[in-house]
Amino acid sequence: xxxxxxxxxLLIDYPVVNLKIIIDGVMIGxxxxxxxxxxxxxxxxxxxKNLAQGDFVIGGGYVSWWLVKNVGxxxxxxxxAAFVVMALLGGALHGTPVHQWARSQKKPMIIVxxxxxxxxxxxxxxxxxxxxxxxxxxMVLTILLIINGGxxxxxxxxxxxxxxxxxxxxxxxxxxxxxxxxxxxFGSDTQSLDLGYDTLYFADGLIxxxxxxxxxxxxxxxxxxxxxxxxxxxxxxxxxxxxxxxxRAARVLGIDTEKVYAFTFSLNAAICGAAGAIIVxxxxxxxxxxxxxxxxxxxxxxxxxxxxxxxxxxxxLGIGAAEQYGSHVFGIGYQQAIAxxxxxxxxxxxxxxxxxxxxxxx
Amino acid sequence: xxxxxxxxxVGAMMASTAIASAADCETITLGSAISLTGKYATNGVHAKNxxxxxxxKIDEAGGIKFGGKCYNFNVIYYDDESKGDRxxxxxxxxxxxxxxxxxxxPYSSGLTKAIAPVTEKYGIPMVEAEGASRSLFNKGYKYxxxxxxTSEQYLASAVTLAGEKxxxxxxTAGDVKxxxxxxxxxxxxxxxxxxxxxxAKLGMKIVIDEKLPRDLSDMTAILTKVKLVxxxxxxxxxxxxxxxxxxxxxxxxxxxxxxxxxxxxxxxxVTGNFGAAAxxxxxxxxxxxxxxxxxxxxGTAAEYEVQFKAAYPEYASKKVPYQTAQxxxxxxxxxxxxxxxxxxxxxxxxxxxxATDMKTFYGGIKFSEAGNNIAKPMVLRQIQDGAYNxxxxxxxxxxxxxxxxxxx
Numbered sequence: 001x002x003x004x005x006x007x008x009x010l011l012i013d014y015p016v017v018n019l020k021i022i023i024d025g026v027m028i029g030x031x032x033x034x035x036x037x038x039x040x041x042x043x044x045x046x047x048x049k050n051l052a053q054g055d056f057v058i059g060g061g062y063v064s065w066w067l068v069k070n071v072g073x074x075x076x077x078x079x080x081a082a083f084v085v086m087a088l089l090g091g092a093l094h095g096t097p098v099h100q101w102a103r104s105q106k107k108p109m110i111i112v113x114x115x116x117x118x119x120x121x122x123x124x125x126x127x128x129x130x131x132x133x134x135x136x137x138x139m140v141l142t143i144l145l146i147i148n149g150g151x152x153x154x155x156x157x158x159x160x161x162x163x164x165x166x167x168x169x170x171x172x173x174x175x176x177x178x179x180x181x182x183x184x185x186f187g188s189d190t191q192s193l194d195l196g197y198d199t200l201y202f203a204d205g206l207i208x209x210x211x212x213x214x215x216x217x218x219x220x221x222x223x224x225x226x227x228x229x230x231x232x233x234x235x236x237x238x239x240x241x242x243x244x245x246x247x248r249a250a251r252v253l254g255i256d257t258e259k260v261y262a263f264t265f266s267l268n269a270a271i272c273g274a275a276g277a278i279i280v281x282x283x284x285x286x287x288x289x290x291x292x293x294x295x296x297x298x299x300x301x302x303x304x305x306x307x308x309x310x311x312x313x314x315x316x317l318g319i320g321a322a323e324q325y326g327s328h329v330f331g332i333g334y335q336q337a338i339a340x341x342x343x344x345x346x347x348x349x350x351x352x353x354x355x356x357x358x359x360x361x362x
Numbered sequence: 363x364x365x366x367x368x369x370x371x372v373g374a375m376m377a378s379t380a381i382a383s384a385a386d387c388e389t390i391t392l393g394s395a396i397s398l399t400g401k402y403a404t405n406g407v408h409a410k411n412x413x414x415x416x417x418x419k420i421d422e423a424g425g426i427k428f429g430g431k432c433y434n435f436n437v438i439y440y441d442d443e444s445k446g447d448r449x450x451x452x453x454x455x456x457x458x459x460x461x462x463x464x465x466x467x468p469y470s471s472g473l474t475k476a477i478a479p480v481t482e483k484y485g486i487p488m489v490e491a492e493g494a495s496r497s498l499f500n501k502g503y504k505y506x507x508x509x510x511x512t513s514e515q516y517l518a519s520a521v522t523l524a525g526e527k528x529x530x531x532x533x534t535a536g537d538v539k540x541x542x543x544x545x546x547x548x549x550x551x552x553x554x555x556x557x558x559x560x561x562a563k564l565g566m567k568i569v570i571d572e573k574l575p576r577d578l579s580d581m582t583a584i585l586t587k588v589k590l591v592x593x594x595x596x597x598x599x600x601x602x603x604x605x606x607x608x609x610x611x612x613x614x615x616x617x618x619x620x621x622x623x624x625x626x627x628x629x630x631x632v633t634g635n636f637g638a639a640a641x642x643x644x645x646x647x648x649x650x651x652x653x654x655x656x657x658x659x660x661g662t663a664a665e666y667e668v669q670f671k672a673a674y675p676e677y678a679s680k681k682v683p684y685q686t687a688q689x690x691x692x693x694x695x696x697x698x699x700x701x702x703x704x705x706x707x708x709x710x711x712x713x714x715x716x717a718t719d720m721k722t723f724y725g726g727i728k729f730s731e732a733g734n735n736i737a738k739p740m741v742l743r744q745i746q747d748g749a750y751n752x753x754x755x756x757x758x759x760x761x762x763x764x765x766x767x768x769x770x
Binding site for chain 2: 003007010013014017020021024028180183184187188189190191192194196199201205206208210213279283284285286287288289291292324327328331332333335336
């Protein structure tokens with residue numbers, strides 16, 4: 001209790017700290033918003049509640065981390081790289097000529113996957129982690145190509161438009177698998193990339209903005225903008241929105257909804273991957289951190305509602321700031337509790353609102 | 363040329379006789395459930411390598427000799443997947459199905475806590491090297507022994523050091539303000555208790571006392587507070603994620619606290635990952651290869667490091683973690699106890715372990731009534747230009763502590 005009082009006292013004694021807390025919160029909130037936007041997309045379009053959302057984020061982080069550490073890629077280029085790799089893993093090639101070609105070329109593809117699999121086993125045996133990961137990645141990618149384009153056909157295509165529990169269970173399984181595979185491939189240690197950039201200071205050093213963080217947030221904002229424009233302007237974006245509104249009507253009007261689903265899912269995986277690649281250069285990742293991002297994404301989407309893009313962004317930034325405030329006042333141990341409490345508050349408020357509406361109807 | 367070939371031949375002969383004598387020995391089977399997968403996998407493997415290395419060294423030195431016979435150790439390992447319930451099940455299986463009579467510990471206090479009731483129930487002596495929580499040693503366990511220092515001692519010496527520095531600077535120890543941020547798990551809470559106790563003894567003031575969440579990736583909120591209240595000592599313990607997050611953000615936010623003490627610096631590889639940001643940070647360690655301990659099997663601490671790296675080339679580019687050294691020490695305790703007991707009877711072995719009083723490359727080992735090691739102090743190392751140098755306690759210090767920390 002004393003601690004809480006003195007913490008609030010600090011906020012009053014040093015008003016500029018409020019600004020710092022909001023800045024920190026908005027920065028992390030921007031990445032929550034990115035993951036949440038992807039979730040809103042698959043939830044709204046495909047009615048899939050993706051519990052593996054956070055694991056896609058961490059997966060993207062590891063893709064970037066691995067490329068930087070083993071191939072010598074610049075960390076900033078890790079973001080587009082993670083975007084592409086996660087899109088492929090998600091199923092971006094589903095239904096494309098490449099996918100059709102891969103299906104027609106089953107025999108050579110199987111040989112490639114066997115060879116890369118062999119490389120994986122030998123490299124693992126020799127303790128060469130770079131070779132083992134490269135071999136494993138090659139094997140997984142070719143196998144995914146043979147059966148289709150990615151996780152989409154393997155799991156997600158089977159649960160679209162099914163009931164709540166099927167998609168929750170399937171993606172929960174995906175989340176557990178994903179975390180364990182990352183643990184086996186990359187080890188359980190915390191990882192992070194240091195860009196070595198300086199930090200900007202304001203207000204006698206009380207406000208600090210690491211340039212790496214700033215770049216990360218700008219990249220997140222740029223990605224979000226591109227996705228929004230894409231959804232508004234492109235044919236595919238229109239098709240996605242049409243499918244979200246009424247899948248059957250969209251099919252009648254000649255939209256290949258199967259393709260739209262695969263594309264949406266891989267777009268989500270790609271967005272998450274990019275978010276993860278930003279997170280690894282600003283914060284830290286660990287194979288089992290996925291759940292924290294999943295929880296935030298669910299809280300944000302539930303609070304903002306589906307198909308409400310400005311709402312998702314506002315809720316993301318708001319939750320980031322609220323968490324920072326909460327952890328300043330109550331202690332950092334309550335950070336996640338605050339996110340969940342906020343969700344509860346929003347749900348109660350929503351219920352009351354609806355009740356009022358219903359009474360009006362009566 | 364000739365000389366080298368002769369030495370080679372002699373060496374080969376000696377090696378072959380050693381192998382021959384070892385092959386004649388009988389086998390003593392130990393059991394261990396250890397984390398080979400899951401979140402503790404990295405450290406679990408460090409511990410397993412430590413066990414295996416010690417077994418090899420003991421074998422090369424002629425095995426365990428008593429009653430005119432010689433024995434070698436063999437360990438049955440099961441993977442506990444870093445889960446407590448799995449660990450307890452596997453301990454049960456080792457004892458009742460594999461008929462294991464002696465156990466080596468798992469990795470982490472949590473797993474040890476899960477397994478200890480099982481070994482206790484069957485009266486199986488367990489020497490563990492990786493469970494430091496002091497809550498393991500207040501349950502009255504008779505068959506549990508730990509070679510490492512208990513966790514409340516980890517950062518307590520940093521408190522003493524901060525007090526000494528305050529006195530040197532013309533102030534009193536009572537003027538020192540301490541900030542504590544630890545994870546909410548048994549191990550880190552012990553560290554907090556140790557720091558609080560010692561701080562209270564010296565009359566220091568605790569200005570920040572926070573618990574870190576399990577999935578910590580951002581601690582700017584705490585560090586902002588540190589900037590405002592300006593403590594003289596900041597203590598952070600949250601396994602490798604705590605160390606990584608702390609060092610990264612202390613560097614980013616230019617925290618100017620004169621003394622910062624962490625655990626798990628090596629596991630998080632803070633020097634490799636964050637370079638200059640890690641400079642002058644104090645790190646607690648159970649063991650360091652620069653210490654002047656030695657024994658007849660492993661030689662000195664420095665020799666242990668060299669030999670271990672030769673046997674496990676994957677460690678060549680990094681420091682041998684203390685988790686490995688203490689695992690080897692646990693196997694050594696068993697060897698010593700078997701020879702003194704001169705028997706395979708588990709009760710006699712248990713009593714021999716309880717009476718252990720030995721000097722090893724890892725430090726002195728002597729068990730209290732409760733089973734924890736009271737003969738070995740914790741060591742504080744400071745990261746000085748990327749190197750870990752022992753700075754406290756002063757009896758073992760190889761370097762002077764840099765105080766106050768320089769902030770870049």
